[in-house]
Amino acid sequence: MSKAIxxxxxxxxxxxxxxxxxxPAYGQLSPANQQEYSRALTTNGRFGSxxxxxxxxxxxxxxxxxxxxxxxxxxxxQVCNGSTWVNVTSPLTSITVGTTTTAGTAxxxxxxxxxxxxxxxxxxxxxxxxxxxxxxxxxGARFDFAGAGSSAFNSTGIGLFFGGxxxxxxxxTGLLIINNNTGTxxxxxxxxxxxxxxxxxxxxxxxxxxxxxxxxxxxxxxxVYATAVGTGLNVGVHGTAASAAVNIGGLFRLTHxxxxxxxxxxxxxxxxxxxxxxxxxxxxxxxTTLVHVSQDGGSTWDKIxxxxxxxxxxxxxxxxxxxxxxxxxxxxxxxxxxxxDATEYQQRSGILPFSIVNKGGTETCTVGTPGTATESVxxxxxxxxxxxxxxxxxxxxxxxxxxxxxxxxxxVMRLNxxxxxxxxxxxxxxxx
Numbered sequence: 448m449s450k451a452i453x454x455x456x457x458x459x460x461x462x463x464x465x466x467x468x469x470x471p472a473y474g475q476l477s478p479a480n481q482q483e484y485s486r487a488l489t490t491n492g493r494f495g496s497x498x499x500x501x502x503x504x505x506x507x508x509x510x511x512x513x514x515x516x517x518x519x520x521x522x523x524x525q526v527c528n529g530s531t532w533v534n535v536t537s538p539l540t541s542i543t544v545g546t547t548t549t550a551g552t553a554x555x556x557x558x559x560x561x562x563x564x565x566x567x568x569x570x571x572x573x574x575x576x577x578x579x580x581x582x583x584x585x586x587g588a589r590f591d592f593a594g595a596g597s598s599a600f601n602s603t604g605i606g607l608f609f610g611g612x613x614x615x616x617x618x619x620t621g622l623l624i625i626n627n628n629t630g631t632x633x634x635x636x637x638x639x640x641x642x643x644x645x646x647x648x649x650x651x652x653x654x655x656x657x658x659x660x661x662x663x664x665x666x667x668x669x670x671v672y673a674t675a676v677g678t679g680l681n682v683g684v685h686g687t688a689a690s691a692a693v694n695i696g697g698l699f700r701l702t703h704x705x706x707x708x709x710x711x712x713x714x715x716x717x718x719x720x721x722x723x724x725x726x727x728x729x730x731x732x733x734x735t736t737l738v739h740v741s742q743d744g745g746s747t748w749d750k751i752x753x754x755x756x757x758x759x760x761x762x763x764x765x766x767x768x769x770x771x772x773x774x775x776x777x778x779x780x781x782x783x784x785x786x787x788d789a790t791e792y793q794q795r796s797g798i799l800p801f802s803i804v805n806k807g808g809t810e811t812c813t814v815g816t817p818g819t820a821t822e823s824v825x826x827x828x829x830x831x832x833x834x835x836x837x838x839x840x841x842x843x844x845x846x847x848x849x850x851x852x853x854x855x856x857x858x859v860m861r862l863n864x865x866x867x868x869x870x871x872x873x874x875x876x877x878x879x
Contacts, residue, residue: 495517496515496516496517496524497515497516497517498516498517498519499516499517499518499519500518500519500520501518501520501521502520504516504518504525504532507527507528507529507530507531507532508527508529508530509529509530511527512527512528512529513526513527514526514527515527515535516532518532521534523535540558540559540560541556541557541558541559542556542557543555543556544556545575548574548575548576549576550576550577550578550579551576551577551578551579552575552576553573553574553575553576553587554573554574554575555571555572555573555574556569556571556572556573557570557571558570558571558572573587573588575587590604590605592604592605607621607622609621624640624641625640626638626639626640643656643657644656653705653706655705658705659671671684684697693711693712693713694713695711695713695714695715695716695717696714696715696716697715697716697717698711698717698719699716699717699718699719700718700719700720700721700722701719701720701721701722701723701726702721702722702723703722704722718741720743724743725743726743727740727741727742727743728741728742728743728745729741737750738750738751738865749781749865749867750863750864750865751766751864751865751866751876751878752765752766752863752864752878753861753862753863753864754766754849754861754862754864754878754879755860755861756784756786756833756849756850756851756860756861756862757850757851757860758857758858758860759857760850760851760852761850762834762836762848762849762850763848763849763850764838764846764847764848764879765847765848765849765862765864765878765879766780766846766847766864766866766876766877766878766879767841767844767845767846767847767876767877767879768801768803768812768844768845768847768866768868768874768875768876769841769843769844769874769875769876769877770803770804770805770810770843770844770845770874771805771843771872772805772806772807772808772843773805773806773807774804774805774872775802775803775804775805775870775872776802776803776868776870776872776874777800777801777802777803777868777869777870778800778801778866778867778868778869778870779798779799779800779801779866779867779869780798780799780800780801780814780835780847780864780865780866780867781798781799781864781865781867782796782797782798782799782833782849782862782863782864782865783795783796783797783862783863783864784796784831784833784849784851784860784861784862784863785859785860785861786831786851786853786855786857786859786860787855787857787858787859787860788855788856788857788858789858791826791827791828791829791855792826792827793824793825793826793827793829793830793831793853793855794824794825794826794831795822795823795824795825795831795832795833796822796823796824797817797821797822797823797833798821798822799814799815799817799821799835800814800815801813801814801815801837801845801847803845805843808842808843810839810843810844810845811839812837812838812839812845813837814835814836814837814847817833817834817835828854828855829853829854829855830852830853830854831851831852831853831854831855832851832852833849833850833851833852833862834849834850834852835847835848835849835850836848836850846879849862
């Protein structure tokens with residue numbers, strides 16, 4: 448017997464066996480069904496579904512559940528679901544899995560339409576509850592993929608792409624993760640919104656727990672926005688590093704190059720203006736007022752305030768240092784004063800030491816005497832002096848006043864100053 452004939456015989460036997468499985472209620476094939484299943488052998492010897500019109504197809508019941516036919520009336524492949532013949536060649540518009548969301552159960556719906564009137568009206572929506580009693584770590588949804596090979600292309604476990612299209616005034620979010628649980632774990636991270644971990648089995652290559660980038664805006668781009676709000680301790684950003692030869696708790700630089708971080712020693716915090724060499728290294732602001740700058744090159748600039756001095760002379764209070772009863776404090780005021788009549792310019796700078804004591808509510812406040820060892824002056828013309836005095840009119844405090852005297856008919860005269868305390872008690876300093 449030739450191989451072609453053998454194949455035809457085998458196909459015919461498979462056809463007849465399939466017919467008996469699909470339609471066992473008939474006991475044996477009727478002449479019409481025998482003819483149809485013999486016709487299922489196509490001219491090229493391949494097996495096909497039996498062909499029926501809508502009117503002539505067998506009644507669908509649980510007896511022939513899973514049976515397949517080709518409906519010649521609708522030109523569709525159909526399957527018996529136990530009660531109805533349904534198309535299997537047309538795309539499904541909706542799939543629902545599950546019926547309850549009690550502990551240990553879930554429902555999932557995939558739909559080809561979305562109305563946009565409800566947060567639960569989605570293309571895909573799964574809703575469930577984890578088991579009440581766990582004997583192992585539990586995941587509401589889990590995807591496990593493994594990398595393979597060494598091709599020169601990026602590989603991604605899960606890719607989520609939220610394409611452009613919306614241009615309205617409201618927030619858009621590529622991925623939203625919310626954790627509403629109230630666990631009491633405090634040994635590590637507690638209730639975590641998102642946890643990202645990258646592990647490497649060898650010493651080749653870098654590992655990065657998370658990469659965030661804000662790109663393309665002509666108004667503001669933010670790489671990471673972190674906030675903490677609650678009634679306990681709130682930490683906006685917490686960085687740690689340990690177990691290496693060099694550990695850096697936080698590194699801030701003005702370059703977007705992520706690799707090649709070299710040249711540093713261990714530190715809790717490092718700021719580097721690499722990438723914008725003329726920019727300041729570090730700036731401190733007090734409610735948007737600049738008070739401290741570590742400039743390019745390493746020089747430091749401090750300022751607690753600026754006070755306009757009385758034109759033509761006259762003492763004016765510029766700062767107050769508080770001192771609690773039965774305590775004492777001391778420090779230095781670094782100052783520079785300038786005067787000008789828009790033609791000539793005068794500048795005087797100095798260091799003013801001070802000491803304060805408060806015994807039972809009675810304050811004693813003194814300042815050093817300016818002199819050549821603690822002052823310098825530069826003028827394009829004329830003379831310029833500054834005198835300092837104190838008074839204890841504030842309760843538990845000391846006012847410091849400056850009196851500038853210029854030989855010019857000045858239009859501007861002002862004092863810039865920075866107060867540095869060296870005592871052992873906490874003391875408030877207030878600009879006046």
